[in-house]
Amino acid sequence: xxxxxNTVLATAETLKEYRAGVETRDKxxxxxxxxxxxxxxEAGNPDSASAVSRLPIAIKDNLAVxxxxxxxxxxxxxxxxxxxxATAIERLKAAGASIVGKTAMDExxxxxxxxxxxxxxxxxxxxxxxxxxxxxxxxxAAVAAGMVPVxxxxxxxxxxxxxxxxxxxYGLKPTYGAVSxxxxxxxxxxxxxxxxxxxxxxxxxxxxxxxAGEDAKDQTSIAAFSPGQPPVAPADLSxxxxxxxxxxxxxxxxxxxxxxxxEDVFRTAGTEAETVTLPFLEYASAVYYTIATAEAGAxxxxxxxxxxxxxxxxxxxxDELVRLSRSAxxxxxxxxxxxxxxxxxxxxxxxxxxxxxxxxxxxxxxAMQDLFSRFDLLVSPxxxxxxxxxxxxxxxxxxxxxxxxxxTVANLAGVPALAVPTGVHDGLPAGVQITGRMGGDxxxxxxxxxxxxxxxxxxxxxxxxxxx
Amino acid sequence: xxxxxxxxxxxxxKLDLSEEEHQxxxxxxxxxxxxxxxxxxxxxxxxxxxxxxxxxxxVDALREDSEHRFCDADTLIDRGPEIEDRYIVIPNVL
Numbered sequence: 001x002x003x004x005x006n007t008v009l010a011t012a013e014t015l016k017e018y019r020a021g022v023e024t025r026d027k028x029x030x031x032x033x034x035x036x037x038x039x040x041x042e043a044g045n046p047d048s049a050s051a052v053s054r055l056p057i058a059i060k061d062n063l064a065v066x067x068x069x070x071x072x073x074x075x076x077x078x079x080x081x082x083x084x085x086a087t088a089i090e091r092l093k094a095a096g097a098s099i100v101g102k103t104a105m106d107e108x109x110x111x112x113x114x115x116x117x118x119x120x121x122x123x124x125x126x127x128x129x130x131x132x133x134x135x136x137x138x139x140x141a142a143v144a145a146g147m148v149p150v151x152x153x154x155x156x157x158x159x160x161x162x163x164x165x166x167x168x169x170y171g172l173k174p175t176y177g178a179v180s181x182x183x184x185x186x187x188x189x190x191x192x193x194x195x196x197x198x199x200x201x202x203x204x205x206x207x208x209x210x211x212a213g214e215d216a217k218d219q220t221s222i223a224a225f226s227p228g229q230p231p232v233a234p235a236d237l238s239x240x241x242x243x244x245x246x247x248x249x250x251x252x253x254x255x256x257x258x259x260x261x262x263e264d265v266f267r268t269a270g271t272e273a274e275t276v277t278l279p280f281l282e283y284a285s286a287v288y289y290t291i292a293t294a295e296a297g298a299x300x301x302x303x304x305x306x307x308x309x310x311x312x313x314x315x316x317x318x319d320e321l322v323r324l325s326r327s328a329x330x331x332x333x334x335x336x337x338x339x340x341x342x343x344x345x346x347x348x349x350x351x352x353x354x355x356x357x358x359x360x361x362x363x364x365x366x367a368m369q370d371l372f373s374r375f376d377l378l379v380s381p382x383x384x385x386x387x388x389x390x391x392x393x394x395x396x397x398x399x400x401x402x403x404x405x406x407x408t409v410a411n412l413a414g415v416p417a418l419a420v421p422t423g424v425h426d427g428l429p430a431g432v433q434i435t436g437r438m439g440g441d442x443x444x445x446x447x448x449x450x451x452x453x454x455x456x457x458x459x460x461x462x463x464x465x466x467x468x
Numbered sequence: 469x470x471x472x473x474x475x476x477x478x479x480x481x482k483l484d485l486s487e488e489e490h491q492x493x494x495x496x497x498x499x500x501x502x503x504x505x506x507x508x509x510x511x512x513x514x515x516x517x518x519x520x521x522x523x524x525x526x527v528d529a530l531r532e533d534s535e536h537r538f539c540d541a542d543t544l545i546d547r548g549p550e551i552e553d554r555y556i557v558i559p560n561v562l
Contacts, residue, residue, distance in 0.1 A: 191523075219530070286503055323483065332484075343473070343497065356514070363513065364515050401503075
């Protein structure tokens with residue numbers, strides 16, 4: 001009989017057991033950068049969703065939690081602790097949830113395998129020679145290995161959905177603005193979202209309904225989501241109109257099989273499904289990397305050894321202090337993206353890159369709007385491969401960037417998208433992405449619930465569930 | 469992007485690049501920029517379109533110009549690397 005997640009932090013004794021269980025599991029995985037659970041007797045505000053009360057939750061290390069580290073996976077912020085809570089964290093705590101630790105990530109969210117992290121590379125709980133994905137790899141692995149039932153991540157171009165899919169769990173990138181970004185360390189502000197990774201759609205929904213909603217501290221947060229939204233029922237698949245964006249010829253067999261499996265579920269349910277193409281999809285990654293690096297170049301200017309970050313012991317002048325701090329503290333991928341972003345914004349090159357990217361972003365958004373006037377849902381692959389190998393046998397950084405085409409579209413258009421596990425292929429989890437219209441986050445969760453019933457996901461054999 | 473362009477860009481980004489880094493980043497930046505160049509193919513279709521800087525339309529992203537008192541100054545000061553009374557010790561500035 002498995003113990004309930006809401007009881008693992010109930011007493012000193014259960015806490016001890018929980019801590020030992022997680023520490024043993026994480027030794028081989030490297031999901032946590034910081035783990036310090038404490039006994040939680042706080043039932044929380046009775047008006048908030050009780051489903052999250054006393055629930056242990058892990059947080060990606062770019063979201064501020066009072067007195068916890070906030071490293072963003074960077075050497076530059078290795079010794080930085082946060083003096084305040086992000087709005088999402090504040091709301092979770094108010095609802096009685098307990099933050100147990102901070103999870104590993106690609107440095108500042110820039111990567112697809114947590115291997116650009118200066119502090120910990122996360123292994124996949126299904127096969128430790130493979131990546132957990134990224135950039136929220138630690139958050140996804142922590143859920144997949146049964147160390148927490150839910151975690152928060154951030155998704156700028158797929159950073160919640162891709163690792164969730166690589167690890168066989170659910171990952172939601174909400175509508176842009178649905179969750180306040182206050183307390184999320186900015187990477188690309190017009191694309192950044194705070195997302196949820198969970199073992200079940202029910203739990204994902206419970207946490208999302210707590211953190212979503214307008215916030216005076218984030219002017220881009222939207223009022224469409226009110227706190228305390230009651231749980232939605234699983235969607236009636238027979239009443240849906242679904243657009244299917246087929247996997248490319250070159251995508252891995254496991255990715256194509258996952259698509260087929262979901263199409264079979266729709267066929268059995270009598271869903272109206274039709275193959276679609278997405279205009280401008282072939283430009284999505286280029287548009288994304290142009291805009292994201294441009295915004296990153298500006299956002300990361302604050303990491304200068306003065307406002308934030310480690311600084312050298314000696315510098316001749318302030319300018320040298322800034323250059324030395326950044327050059328020593330930032331990793332290669334971050335430097336590359338800052339260089340690209342600075343270049344595409346330089347006068348003389350602006351129209352060639354940034355201007356074009358913005359116009360194409362408008363076209364991509366329009367194409368999504370047109371699509372959702374005909375369909376309720378778009379089903380597509382998440383990534384062209386399943387979890388790839390760590391090290392030299394994996395994808396090159398350049399291949400990974402091109403592979404972001406399926407996920408970046410949702411960030412560019414601002415619409416919600418959810419990674420759903422659909423089964424296992426050759427020992428690795430496979431899944432699909434469902435994308436919905438602006439503000440349709442709960443409709444997506446309802447579809448995820450229906451798919452959960454049809455295709456219940458498994459846990460990795462080496463990490464059977466201790467708690468449920 | 470040529471060698472000089474990379475040096476100018478690095479200086480603007482306040483990054484010092486070693487010779488080895490310079491070589492490596494020159495290759496990688498060049499590769500990414502030529503990837504970005506595929507966007508030009510869509511000029512015909514996108515020339516007349518709007519530009520999008522934010523995903524939502526018509527949002528007034530400006531805060532109301534009103535005063536809010538920040539009451540947490542001590543929490544922040546206490547976190548300074550080196551404190552004397554309520555002063556933060558900083559490196560010598562020449």
